[in-house]
Amino acid sequence: MEEDLKTERKGQLLAIKDLPTLPAVLDEVSKLVARPESTTEQVARLISMDQVLSAKVLKMVNSPIYGFPGRISSISHALMLLGFNVIRGIIVSTSVFEVMTKNMVGLWEHSIATALASSTIARACGLRDPDEYSVAGLLHDLGKVVATVQLPELKTAIESLVKEKDLTYLAAEKELMGFGHDRINAWLATHWKLPPNIKEGMDHHHSPQTAQLYPEMAAVVHLADFLARLYEFGSGGDDNVPFVAPEAFKILKIKPKDLEAICDTLGERFVEVSDLKFT
Amino acid sequence: MEQALAGCVFSRPQRIMLLTPDPGLRSMLLSLWGPEEVEWTHYEHGRGAIEHLFTDPPDLLIVDNDLPDIKGLEVISIVKSENVYRQLPIILAAGEEAIAASGWCGVEVDELLITPSSPVRVKSLIYLTLARASRSFDANPLTRLPGNSSIIQRIQEMMDRKEDFALAYADLDFFKSFNDKYGFSRGDEVLMMTARVIVTTIRSFTGVKSFVGHVGGDDYVFILPPDIVETACQRVVESFDSIVPHFYDEEDRVRGSIVSTDREGVIKTFPLMTISIAVVFNLDGRLTHYGQASQIAMSLKKKAKENKKSCYVLDNRGRNAVREEPA
Numbered sequence: 001m002e003e004d005l006k007t008e009r010k011g012q013l014l015a016i017k018d019l020p021t022l023p024a025v026l027d028e029v030s031k032l033v034a035r036p037e038s039t040t041e042q043v044a045r046l047i048s049m050d051q052v053l054s055a056k057v058l059k060m061v062n063s064p065i066y067g068f069p070g071r072i073s074s075i076s077h078a079l080m081l082l083g084f085n086v087i088r089g090i091i092v093s094t095s096v097f098e099v100m101t102k103n104m105v106g107l108w109e110h111s112i113a114t115a116l117a118s119s120t121i122a123r124a125c126g127l128r129d130p131d132e133y134s135v136a137g138l139l140h141d142l143g144k145v146v147a148t149v150q151l152p153e154l155k156t157a158i159e160s161l162v163k164e165k166d167l168t169y170l171a172a173e174k175e176l177m178g179f180g181h182d183r184i185n186a187w188l189a190t191h192w193k194l195p196p197n198i199k200e201g202m203d204h205h206h207s208p209q210t211a212q213l214y215p216e217m218a219a220v221v222h223l224a225d226f227l228a229r230l231y232e233f234g235s236g237g238d239d240n241v242p243f244v245a246p247e248a249f250k251i252l253k254i255k256p257k258d259l260e261a262i263c264d265t266l267g268e269r270f271v272e273v274s275d276l277k278f279t
Numbered sequence: 280m281e282q283a284l285a286g287c288v289f290s291r292p293q294r295i296m297l298l299t300p301d302p303g304l305r306s307m308l309l310s311l312w313g314p315e316e317v318e319w320t321h322y323e324h325g326r327g328a329i330e331h332l333f334t335d336p337p338d339l340l341i342v343d344n345d346l347p348d349i350k351g352l353e354v355i356s357i358v359k360s361e362n363v364y365r366q367l368p369i370i371l372a373a374g375e376e377a378i379a380a381s382g383w384c385g386v387e388v389d390e391l392l393i394t395p396s397s398p399v400r401v402k403s404l405i406y407l408t409l410a411r412a413s414r415s416f417d418a419n420p421l422t423r424l425p426g427n428s429s430i431i432q433r434i435q436e437m438m439d440r441k442e443d444f445a446l447a448y449a450d451l452d453f454f455k456s457f458n459d460k461y462g463f464s465r466g467d468e469v470l471m472m473t474a475r476v477i478v479t480t481i482r483s484f485t486g487v488k489s490f491v492g493h494v495g496g497d498d499y500v501f502i503l504p505p506d507i508v509e510t511a512c513q514r515v516v517e518s519f520d521s522i523v524p525h526f527y528d529e530e531d532r533v534r535g536s537i538v539s540t541d542r543e544g545v546i547k548t549f550p551l552m553t554i555s556i557a558v559v560f561n562l563d564g565r566l567t568h569y570g571q572a573s574q575i576a577m578s579l580k581k582k583a584k585e586n587k588k589s590c591y592v593l594d595n596r597g598r599n600a601v602r603e604e605p606a
Contacts, residue, residue: 036485066471066475067421067422067467067468067471067472068468068469068471068472068526071468071472071525071526072522072525073525074525077518077521077522077525080476080479080480080518080521080522081472081475081476081479081522082475082479083478083479083482083483084479084482084483085482128533
């Protein structure tokens, strides 16, 4: 019975046809692609700030019709391969949330903060392609957005449960749905044929010790999520600073005190995006 | 009576073969275009037509379902079962009852001309069938880009019109060793990616005459105005070099090379794939024949290949210039 319900909800979540975003970014991107002198880098930078547009672009470029599913995990590569016409098509067909709640804005800010923290940590640890860590960080809570659109009643119930019992968002999801947004992320990433490294960052960011193929990716996003919450940049849906898995440090071969230097860099990078407005 | 179809003109005269015993259908078809546009060959019987068809195939074949000696569908099935004639588009002409009863679905018919019909309908149908056939005729089966005949035709047309243009030949280095190690389907992924990089780069120059074709394998061609082509080459090289490492397994990507066995069975190390582009300019009608362009391009290619990195070579009317991306 429980399994049946889970399968049914998985089906509902994956059936998502219209994934909306926040109007402010969409407006900006629309203006940018309408200008003939805009460069790929400018468009890539802006799309990299929006988890929904980034997800759509990666889903498109990794779809089998282009012939190289699961290969592209960088937004700028996706733009080089899709071209302005296709990007314009994606942007034109993206809608915005009709009702924009405070929680949503908080989640968008939290996602950017996690993206910035991910690439900062990856650089500090000397990992290759830090921008790909940024993508996984940006998309780490996408499951929450998809659940909001496809299972709106549950979303309200999760939010009240978080307040009522002072739970983490993940714990409340598990209590009410039987699975968390990390699991939704795994379903989405598989269904959309996203590259395996991005997938592991998305679905193991709460449990880096269980990541099989790309433990560094999961560990980076895990710590980045923690730092974003520590700085209270945006909101992940609850007020808890989450538990840090000690394995994350081991995987990345760093010590907790190394986070200090990372925090210094991160503080500066947060200033760069502080004028970004979603409302 | 020549029925006008706004904007529909053939790029060259078309040769159409018609098999019908019906004088009404014949005279209607022959009245659709003037002799400078369409050259008709007419047979009343099926048998005599087949030999002609095989030795000198037309651009389009129209077959009446009711031939006096052999079934129309049989003629079609004979033609379509031979690989060399399969791309010849065929229209089956029949009345509604025959269409319902003849079982044409089992034969590779390309279009149906349901009689009786009007001149505008028939003319549109024929035009559409020819246009569709020329589009899909030599499209590369993997990338769907125009293939060799379309490429040659395009280049020759531009030369005949004495237009200024730059013709770029792009190919991959160390593609074979990648294919040997990772297999054909991973190789196809790289070919699709390369096609996409070239197409999006060329399309990003709006409002200019451009063309992209896929000769086959790892050989591509693109045409742009001479003043833009260098920027385009730079962008193609840049995008390709930044994307291609992601098509290797992590181990090889980190090492920056693959270990593979060459044709003689010797284990060798190969660098990651690079792209080489040779650009030939046609200015002031300098080139008159496609063969000249490809000959110049091949000698430039050799120059490009001496460089181990991705690069492009411009044919500056004799003075060759090799450019590579700064590492």
